Amino acid sequence: MGGGPGGLYFATLMKSLDPGHEITLWERNAPDDTFGFGVVFSDETLGSIEGADQVVHDRMEQRFARWTDIDVTVTDREGRRDSFTVGGQGFAAMGRKELLQILQQRAVELGVTIHFRTEAPDPDELRAAYDLVLAADGVHSRIRTKYADRFGPSLDHRKNTYIWFGTDLVFEAFQFFVKQTRWGTMQIHGYPYSERGSTFIVEMHEDVWRRAGLDGAESQVDRIAEIFADELRGHAILTNSSRWTSFQTVRNEHWHDGNVVLLGDAAHTAHFSIGSGTKLAMEDALALAACLHEHAGLDEALEAYQSERKPVVESTQRAAQASLEWFENIGMYADQEPAQFVFNLLTRSRRITFANLEERDADFAARMEAEFARHQGAGEVRPAMFQPVRIGELDLKNRVMLSPMDMYAATDGVPDEFHLVHLGSKALGGAGLVMTEMTCVSPEGRITPGCPGLWNDEQRDAWRTVTDFVHARSTAKIGVQLGHSGRKGSTRLMWEGMDEPLTSGNWEVIGPSPLPYGDGCHVPREATRADLDQVVADFVAAARRAVDAGFDLVEVHAAHGYLLSSFLSPIANHRDDDYGGPLDNRLRFPLEVFDAVRAAVPSRIPVTVRISATDWMPDGNTDDDAVEIARAFVGHGAAAVDVSSGQVSKDEKPDFGRSYQTPFADKIRHLVAEPAGAKVIAVGAISSYDDVNSILLAGRADLCALGRTHLFDPSWTLHAAAEQDYHGEAADWPVSWAAGQRKPPTARSDKIPPRLQLLRDGAPEQVHVRWVRGEPRESPAECRG
DSSP states (O other), rough: OSHHHHHHHHHHHHHHOOTTTEEEEEEEETTTTSSSSEEEEOOHHHHHHHOOHHHHHHHTTTTTTEEEEEEEEEEEEOOOOEEEOOOOEEEEEEEEEHHHHHHHHHHHTTEEEETOOEEEEOOHHHHHHSSSEOOOOOOOOHHHHTTHHHHHHEEEEEEEEEEEEEESSSOOSSSEEEEEEEEEEEEEEEOSSSSEEEEEEEEEHHHHHOOOOOOOOSHHHHHHHHTHHHHHHTTTTSSOOOOOEEEEEEEEEEEEETTTEEEETTTTOOOOOTOOOHHHHEEEEEEEHHHHOOOOOHHHHHHHHHHHHHHHHHHHHHHHHHHHHHHHHHGGGTTTTTTHHHHHHHTSSSSSSSHHHHOOOHHHHHHHHHOOOOHOOOOOOOGGGOOOOOOEEEEEEEEEEOOOOOOOOOOOOBOOHHHHHHHHHHHTTTSSEEEEEESSSSSSGGGSTTTOSSSHHHHHHHHHHHHHHHHOSSSSSEEEEEEOOOOOOHHHHHHHHHOBBBBBBBOEEEESSOSSSSSSSOOEEOOOOOHHHHHHHHHOOOOOOOOHHSSSEEEEEEEETTTHHHOOOTTOOOOOTTTTHHHHHHHHHHHHHHHHHHHSOTTTTTTEEEESOOSSTTTTOOHHHHHHHHHHHHTTTTEEEEEEOOOOTTTTTOOOOTTHHHHHHHHHIIIIIITTTOOEEEEEOOOOOOHHHHHHHHHSSEEEESSOOOOOHHHHHHHHHTTTOOOGGOOOOOOOGGGGSOOTTTSSSOOHHHHHHHHHHSSSSSOOOOTTTTTEEHHHHHHHH
């Protein structure tokens, strides 16, 4: 069912593999009916098509429009335009109608029976009559709907609205136009598909669409032509069943049921800004045909198909989700510096990084680093992570931070030699700011018996040993994170049973409401006013000891389901007094604590806050709530917001992935922190210096906090500097370790092959050399760009 590219291509592949297959295809539209204009393919997909069906590939190859650049044009509200080009990409596109004609012709040549302008029989009849029923009937699939209880679909309707046009203006590259209008931000996604025309997709938030009157405009074409007159340069807009719609993300728990299988948009969708639905559908067809050919049993073949394709598609969908959400929130970048905005746009999915762009277009990458340095007021262009930064009145040599991580290694709250080595090694290893784990403000505020504290002078003096070492032996700064465990306290050491109550020696735990963190956890006592007063006093006393202990920064821990976080979250806070209910009330006690700490600490020492940007729970805090939470803390003097997420309930369902919490930091930075002069710290699965540089260059955060990465390599920052050939003061090696800056004899050679050396010295063109597994590439063609 469905005669789009996915269904047609599957039919041709199966007939090619075995002419004895009897294949019938139903398509309710006419052969020349189609929606949209062009389709885009990657080199990888084209290679697979070439290997599977040379005839189809060769016919497609004759029709391709190819280009290597992405052009981005940004127009502000005053009509000023900035243009950027990044090369080295590699795209191929063709007209959708031409692709359908090629596939239809090939299917007929091979003997596929095709019924155009014909609705398919009832799926139950097809299941009984055929060995295999393929649902390639699109995003509104009849088959998926009929058997929804078996496929388990989820349909996510998004906030932006878009319309798919064409134009007789032939773009020279993949083109983004981003335009600030009096109604809000609008954008165009465009690309050439032939020597005669280009795809021209207009997209904007639904609110912008309504403000611009496009929901009721009599002539959509004339109105869009008026708004984008400069971009169209007098060329016409082409229509093809063009209508405004919102994107719908389709996911299915299962892709097959008995002898019925889903393919293409019936099984999944990915936003057009990151992936072509046609490309994904044809890749599905390749995989399904191969699995049916390779496996004797139908059930085995369909399970192999799902096992092969579903993880690949889900990875694409994660990138597409990040991309579509970026475009939904594009308005918050309206005041971003043009260069940073463009870099942010290009890296929006988090799949493309600074290193990727540098490899493709070194000049563009150099321009991004220079613009970042200029915007920061820095005199030297260097990797972004090694640009200095200021939090409040505290100057840091670089933008790398050791994230607070619970070590559970203290005795009676007293840190010892372990903490000296753990924190001292990271300071020697180059991090600009080293943070303690959550340091508890009272014995009752501990998570476990192994947690350190600052509730007595013995602990203060032990911490002083650590801070003295950091200050004497490195140029790093050191901060302390103060917290109270709340309902997550009185539990075993992590490796003995995380979040499980102690087998003996338990202490009473408190929370905003008598609700446990999860099954088998302590039920806290609801905190009274006297309890809250005592907690405030404990935070103040601990903050004063932190100053005496020599810490450079104090962070208030209001994340991860501990006491202050529990007050913030509607999952844990069911109070009906002034500290429960609406967000303003839930903020009241955490702000009381923050205000008291800020007052107890000299102004030269910045006070920051860590928050959970989402509870990852239905009815919990969302990223929109996090914006208001951050706004409240910044309004009360927080010099930085450390943006984490979750851990307020055992039942949470986080969406883990590389840099998965960075979008929350990005949102808080642009909507709250940057306008107020505060800083934002990104944390969460950040593990490479490329990711750090990419986050900073895009303006998603001001610093990056790395935890497990520093456990793997305490000298990670110094090693990142060496890998990037940076040897400045922002990554100063301890004098005793200076010899470590030199690469050992077994490291890759820096010698340029003689032939390339001659080209570089004697020819006007620049030659770039890169290494693959330590070996230089000697072909200039391989090195170009």
